[in-house]
Amino acid sequence: MKKLIAHLEREVPNSLYLAFFRVFLCFHLLKKVILLAPSGSLLYGADSFVRHEDGSFLGIPLDVFRSHYDLLIPVYVFLIGLFLFGIGRNLTALILYVVFRLFQEMTGVVSNGGTTCWPSSCCTSSLPTATVILLSDRGSLPYREKWTIF
Amino acid sequence: MLKNILYAGILAVFALYWTATLLYCTPTNPARIELNGYMESFGKLFYQRWTFFTPPPKANERIFFQYVNARDSTDRFTVEVLKDINTERKKNPIFNVSQEVLEDIVLHHAYGLNNSLVAHRELIRRAFPDSSERFLNAETFGFLTDSVAWPASFKTLRNYAGIVFAKRNPHVRTSGYKFKIALVSVPIVPFRHRHEADYKVAESLLFETPLASLPAL
Numbered sequence: 001m002k003k004l005i006a007h008l009e010r011e012v013p014n015s016l017y018l019a020f021f022r023v024f025l026c027f028h029l030l031k032k033v034i035l036l037a038p039s040g041s042l043l044y045g046a047d048s049f050v051r052h053e054d055g056s057f058l059g060i061p062l063d064v065f066r067s068h069y070d071l072l073i074p075v076y077v078f079l080i081g082l083f084l085f086g087i088g089r090n091l092t093a094l095i096l097y098v099v100f101r102l103f104q105e106m107t108g109v110v111s112n113g114g115t116t117c118w119p120s121s122c123c124t125s126s127l128p129t130a131t132v133i134l135l136s137d138r139g140s141l142p143y144r145e146k147w148t149i150f
Numbered sequence: 151m152l153k154n155i156l157y158a159g160i161l162a163v164f165a166l167y168w169t170a171t172l173l174y175c176t177p178t179n180p181a182r183i184e185l186n187g188y189m190e191s192f193g194k195l196f197y198q199r200w201t202f203f204t205p206p207p208k209a210n211e212r213i214f215f216q217y218v219n220a221r222d223s224t225d226r227f228t229v230e231v232l233k234d235i236n237t238e239r240k241k242n243p244i245f246n247v248s249q250e251v252l253e254d255i256v257l258h259h260a261y262g263l264n265n266s267l268v269a270h271r272e273l274i275r276r277a278f279p280d281s282s283e284r285f286l287n288a289e290t291f292g293f294l295t296d297s298v299a300w301p302a303s304f305k306t307l308r309n310y311a312g313i314v315f316a317k318r319n320p321h322v323r324t325s326g327y328k329f330k331i332a333l334v335s336v337p338i339v340p341f342r343h344r345h346e347a348d349y350k351v352a353e354s355l356l357f358e359t360p361l362a363s364l365p366a367l
Contacts (some may be wrong), residue, residue, distance in 0.1 A: 039251040049309035050255055051302040109258040110251055127267055127290065127357055128283075 019086070026084040029100070030077070036107070037073055043107055044069035050109065057105050058098075065106055076103065171198065207338065209354075213260050214332040215311045218361065221326070229314055231256055256310060260333050262303030267291070267357055291360050304359070307331055312365040324364035332358040 012018075042048050044066040055062045065072060079096045082088050088095075170192050173182055182189060212230055219225035232253065239249035271290040275281070281289075293299040300308075311329045315322075333356040343349045 035247045036251070039248050042248070042251060042255070049306060049313055050259075051305040051309070053302045110254045127264075127271060 022086070023084060026080050029080050033073065033077055033080070036110070040069050040073065043110070052109075055105060055108075057102050062106055065102060069106070072099070072102075075099065167196075171196070174198070209335040209337045211257070211260070211356075212334040212336060213256060213307075214334060215314055215329055216332065217311075217315060217327050217329045217364075219326060220328050227318075229318070231310070231314065234314075255306070259303040259306040260331070263301065263307060263331070263359075264333060264356060266301045266303060291357075294359050294362065304331075308362060309365055312367050315364055316367050324367055327364055328361040329364055330359045330361050 036043070043050065046067060052062065052066070057065065076099050079092060079099055082092045083096050170188075173185065174189055174192055174196075175198065176182060211232070213232055215229045215231055217227055217229075235249055235253045235256065239246045239253070242249075267290055270293055271286060274289050275286055278285070294304060308329075311331070312324050315324055315327065315329070335354040335356055337351045337353075339346075339349055339351060
């Protein structure tokens with residue numbers, strides 16, 4: 001085991017595949033940015049109907065970042081480009097990670113895979129007053145027809 | 151030579167493990183029934199289920215906005231919000247990220263409102279441990295009647311309710327109407343009953359907010 005660790009400390013075999021993974025990661029991030037950018041005004045814009053919970057990132061209120069999302073997106077794309085070509089090495093990777101986390105915090109309302117909990121699933125509670133309304137045939141929506149007291 | 155035998159042995163153990171895992175996770179089939187005894191032993195040591203990591207959804211949610219004229223309660227209508235978004239989404243598959251984002255926003259805030267209500271009820275229950283269920287149920291929605299205390303989730307859904315109203319009634323002012331939000335859970339028909347057209351499902355009303363004013367647009 002000592003020999004193996006010593007060998008790995010000297011050289012990393014198959015390190016070429018790390019570069020492949022880095023390039024894959026960059027294309028994945030770019031795809032996300034390109035797809036989400038047109039919804040920027042809806043997600044972060046001041047005139048959007050979305051109201052966000054108060055929050056901060058590195059001590060700065062998230063609203064400050066949201067109000068400058070149009071500047072942040074090009075910065076994010078630029079960092080992805082640097083990372084894609086391996087410019088800046090570990091420093092670029094670190095800054096890109098920080099910006100990635102920032103966008104995750106800013107875009108908390110959009111599910112990023114596997115994080116959504118439904119009230120009727122196991123990980124989110126529902127009110128004890130939640131009641132079965134009635135049995136319905138498939139496809140129909142009886143609640144639509146059911147009006148409670150006004 | 152010894153090294154090669156060792157590598158082949160390790161590979162064989164892993165191959166056996168992967169095969170057993172695949173067989174163990176498959177639905178009931180003749181091979182699995184035949185090896186049921188072995189599968190039970192395997193399960194005792196290496197229990198696993200895909201559902202262990204990702205429980206499958208048991209129900210679909212429906213978000214209803216119900217609008218009523220503030221002066222005439224017979225003038226009212228209901229909109230199932232997600233259905234409308236879904237219809238738009240199907241019109242332009244693949245390039246429908248904006249509808250996907252909108253759906254995520256609405257769902258996220260509906261779940262958020264549900265969680266706020268659950269948390270608020272728990273707060274009241276702790277503050278007044280001797281209170282009756284009736285009192286708790288009445289007070290749970292109390293904070294939604296005061297606009298200062300509205301959580302972000304309710305504010306967002308209220309704003310969206312105003313947009314939906316304006317889309318359907320472009321010439322009517324929102325100030326004349328009130329609205330409420332209902333979250334309804336519709337169980338997914340079990341796979342084995344998928345062909346039964348008359349299979350009944352029990353809808354659950356998760357919450358229904360008190361009437362509130364619509365935002366001015």
